[in-house]
Amino acid sequence: MRSIRHYLCLATLVAKVTCDAVVDGKLSFYTSSWESWDENVARWSAYEAPTFSAIFKPETEGELSQGIEYLARHKIPYLATKPGGHGNVPTLGTYQNVVQINLDNFRHAVVNPDHSITIGGGAKMVDLIPTLHAAGREMTVGSFPCVGVHGVMLGGGMGRLMGRYGLISDALLRAKVALWNGTIIEASEKVNSDMFWGLRGAGHNLGVVVESTYKTWPDEGGLHYNADMVFTDDSVHGVVETARNIIEAGLDPSLFLILGYVYGAEAKKPLLIVNIVYAHDEEEGRKMAQRFASSPKDATNPITRLSFRETNMDFSELGSGKAIPGVCDVNLKNTLYTASTPTLFDADAMKAVYESFGSFVREHPGANRSILLFEAASGQAMESLPQDYSAYAHRGKMTTNAIIQATWDEDLDGSVANAANAWGKGARDLLAKPEVSGYDKLYAYVNYANKDEPLAALYGYDKEHQQRLTSLKQKYDPHAFFNAYRPLPLEISGWDLPASSKASQSDRDEL
Numbered sequence: 001m002r003s004i005r006h007y008l009c010l011a012t013l014v015a016k017v018t019c020d021a022v023v024d025g026k027l028s029f030y031t032s033s034w035e036s037w038d039e040n041v042a043r044w045s046a047y048e049a050p051t052f053s054a055i056f057k058p059e060t061e062g063e064l065s066q067g068i069e070y071l072a073r074h075k076i077p078y079l080a081t082k083p084g085g086h087g088n089v090p091t092l093g094t095y096q097n098v099v100q101i102n103l104d105n106f107r108h109a110v111v112n113p114d115h116s117i118t119i120g121g122g123a124k125m126v127d128l129i130p131t132l133h134a135a136g137r138e139m140t141v142g143s144f145p146c147v148g149v150h151g152v153m154l155g156g157g158m159g160r161l162m163g164r165y166g167l168i169s170d171a172l173l174r175a176k177v178a179l180w181n182g183t184i185i186e187a188s189e190k191v192n193s194d195m196f197w198g199l200r201g202a203g204h205n206l207g208v209v210v211e212s213t214y215k216t217w218p219d220e221g222g223l224h225y226n227a228d229m230v231f232t233d234d235s236v237h238g239v240v241e242t243a244r245n246i247i248e249a250g251l252d253p254s255l256f257l258i259l260g261y262v263y264g265a266e267a268k269k270p271l272l273i274v275n276i277v278y279a280h281d282e283e284e285g286r287k288m289a290q291r292f293a294s295s296p297k298d299a300t301n302p303i304t305r306l307s308f309r310e311t312n313m314d315f316s317e318l319g320s321g322k323a324i325p326g327v328c329d330v331n332l333k334n335t336l337y338t339a340s341t342p343t344l345f346d347a348d349a350m351k352a353v354y355e356s357f358g359s360f361v362r363e364h365p366g367a368n369r370s371i372l373l374f375e376a377a378s379g380q381a382m383e384s385l386p387q388d389y390s391a392y393a394h395r396g397k398m399t400t401n402a403i404i405q406a407t408w409d410e411d412l413d414g415s416v417a418n419a420a421n422a423w424g425k426g427a428r429d430l431l432a433k434p435e436v437s438g439y440d441k442l443y444a445y446v447n448y449a450n451k452d453e454p455l456a457a458l459y460g461y462d463k464e465h466q467q468r469l470t471s472l473k474q475k476y477d478p479h480a481f482f483n484a485y486r487p488l489p490l491e492i493s494g495w496d497l498p499a500s501s502k503a504s505q506s507d508r509d510e511l
C-alpha cells in the first residue's frame with residue numbers, strides 16, 4: 001500500500017507548503033511533528049491498537065466529507081476516532097499507519113424542543129450526560145465519562161439504566177452518516193432505513209456517524225441509590241448464590257447489579273466486590289443491598305461483608321466513573337474477553353475464575369489493575385421491541401455479561417501479554433461452557449469482544465440476519481474501508497471462516 005506521505009508530498013508540489021502540514025485544496029493533515037500529536041493518538045489501550053501516519057481533523061461537516069472523499073479516491077486507509085479512543089477489539093490493531101479521522105471538533109450536545117438530544121460523532125459520555133441532566137432528562141448512558149458515545153452505541157450500547165430504557169441504540173431516532181467515499185446521508189426509520197437498522201449493533205462497519213439524535217425520558221426526580229461493597233474471598237459462593245436468587249426471580253428494570261473481582265494490593269489476592277444501582281428508589285435499593293449483608297458463620301454459603309458504602313447519585317454522577325478510579329487512564333495495555341448468560345454463571349466456575357485471576361496477578365504483579373466484572377440488568381425494555389428491531393442480535397438474551405479485562409503496563413518480552421491472553425481466554429472458555437453459561441454456544445457483546453470469537457457469536461447466528469448484514473456491507477462499504485472493528489464479511493461464506501483468517505485491510509488494495 002502506498003503511504004500517506006507519498007500523497008501529501010505530491011500535494012505539496014501543488015500547494016507549496018511544507019510536508020508537515022499539507023494542504024490539498026483546503027484540507028490539512030497533521031504528521032507526527034505536530035506538537036499535539038501524542039495526545040491525539042493516545043488510546044485507552046495501547047495493546048493491539050491502531051497506529052497513524054497522519055491526522056485529519058476536520059472542523060466542519062463539509063470538510064469531513066471532502067477529506068474522506070480525498071482519502072478514498074487515493075485508496076488511503078483511515079479510521080474515525082478521537083483522542084483517547086476506548087475501542088479495544090484487537091482487529092483495530094490491523095490498522096497500522098492509517099490516517100486518523102479525528103472527530104474531536106464534533107463533540108456538541110444539544111437538547112431539541114421535542115426533548116430529543118443531538119450529539120456530534122466525536123462526543124464522549126462527558127459531553128452527553130451533563131447536557132441531558134441540565135435539561136431534566138435521562139436515557140441509558142455508559143458509566144465512564146471518557147468513553148465515546150458512538151463507539152458504544154454502534155455496538156448496541158449498554159449502561160446502568162438499560163433495564164428501564166433499553167440499549168443506547170434503541171433510543172436512536174436518526175443519524176447523519178458519511179459513507180466510505182465522503183457522501184453524507186441521513187438514516188432513520190423513514191430514509192435509508194437499512195443503514196439505520198445496521199448502525200444499531202453493527203455500526204462500526206458501515207460509515208462515519210457525523211451526528212446522531214436520541215429519544216430521552218424525563219428525569220422523574222429522586223436520586224439513584226448506589227451501594228459499593230467488599231467481601232472476604234470465602235464469600236464467593238454466598239455472594240454468587242444471593243446474586244443468582246435475585247437474577248432468577250426476575251431483575252427489577254430499575255436495578256443494575258455488578259459483581260466483580262479486583263486485586264487487593266495489601267491482601268495480595270483478589271477482592272470480591274458488589275455494586276448496586278437502583279434507579280430513583282432509595283428504599284428498594286437499600287433492601288437489595290441488605291441481601292448481601294454478612295450472614296451467620298454457620299450458614300451453608302457464608303457471606304462476610306468487609307465494607308459497605310451507600311451514596312445517592314443524580315443522573316450526572318451515575319456516569320462520572322467515581323466507583324473505579326483510574327478507569328479512564330490512557331496508554332495502558334488491555335485485553336478483553338467476554339461471555340454472557342441468561343441468568344448467572346455456575347458458582348463453581350465463578351469461583352474457579354476468581355482463583356485463576358489471583359494466580360495470574362500474583363505471577364504478573366504489573367497486571368494488578370486487571371478486573372473481572374459480571375454485569376446484570378433486566379432485558380425487559382429491550383425485549384419490548386421486536387427481535388429484528390435493529391442489527392443488535394442478542395436482544396434480551398444477555399442478562400449477565402462477563403467482562404474479563406487484563407490490564408498491564410511494562411512487558412519487555414511479551415510474556416505478560418501472553419499470560420494475560422491465556423488467562424482471559426481460559427476464563428472466557430470456562431464461562432462459555434454450556435453447563436456453566438446455560439447456552440449451547442457463545443453469545444458475546446461485540447464491544448467487549450476479543451478476536452477469536454466466531455462472528456456469529458457477536459452479530460447473530462440466524463442465517464437471514466447474517467445475509468442482511470452482508471448485504472448492507474456490500475451496499476455501504478463495498479471496498480471494506482470500515483473493517484477495523486470485527487469486520488462483517490462481504491461474502492456470505494465469510495460467516496463460516498475461522499475468526500483468524502478474516503480479511504481486513506488488504507481488501508482495499510483491490511479498489
Ligand SMILES: Cc1cc2nc3c(=O)[nH]c(=O)nc-3n(C[C@H](O)[C@H](O)[C@H](O)COP(=O)(O)OP(=O)(O)OC[C@H]3O[C@@H](n4cnc5c(N)ncnc54)[C@H](O)[C@@H]3O)c2cc1C
Pocket residue numbers: 044079080081082084085086087088103120121122141142143144146147148149150151152153154155156157158159203204207208209210327328447448484485
Ligand atoms: C473504560 C471503558 C468503559 C466502557 N463502558 C461501556 C459502557 O458503559 N457500555 C458499553 O456498551 N460499552 C462500554 N465499553 C466498551 C465500548 O463500547 C467500546 O470500547 C467502544 O468501542 C468505545 O468507543 P470509543 O468511541 O470510545 O472508541 P474509538 O476507539 O474511538 O472507536 C471504536 C470504534 O468505533 C468507531 N467509531 C467511533 N466513533 C465513530 C463514529 N462517530 N462513527 C463511526 N464509527 C465510529 C471507530 O472507528 C472504531 O472502529 C467501555 C469500554 C471501556 C474501555
Ligand SMILES: *[C@@H]1O[C@H](CO)[C@@H](O)[C@H](O)[C@H]1NC(C)=O
Pocket residue numbers: 263264265266365368369
Ligand atoms: C499495583 O502495583 C503497584 C506497584 O507495585 C502498587 O503501587 C499498587 O498499589 C498496586 N495496586 C493494586 C490495586 O494492587
Ligand SMILES: *[C@@H]1O[C@H](CO)[C@@H](O)[C@H](O)[C@H]1NC(C)=O
Pocket residue numbers: 179180181182183475476477478
Ligand atoms: C458513494 O458510495 C455509496 C455507497 O457505496 C454509493 O451508493 C454512492 O453512489 C457513492 N457516491 C459517489 C458520489 O460515488
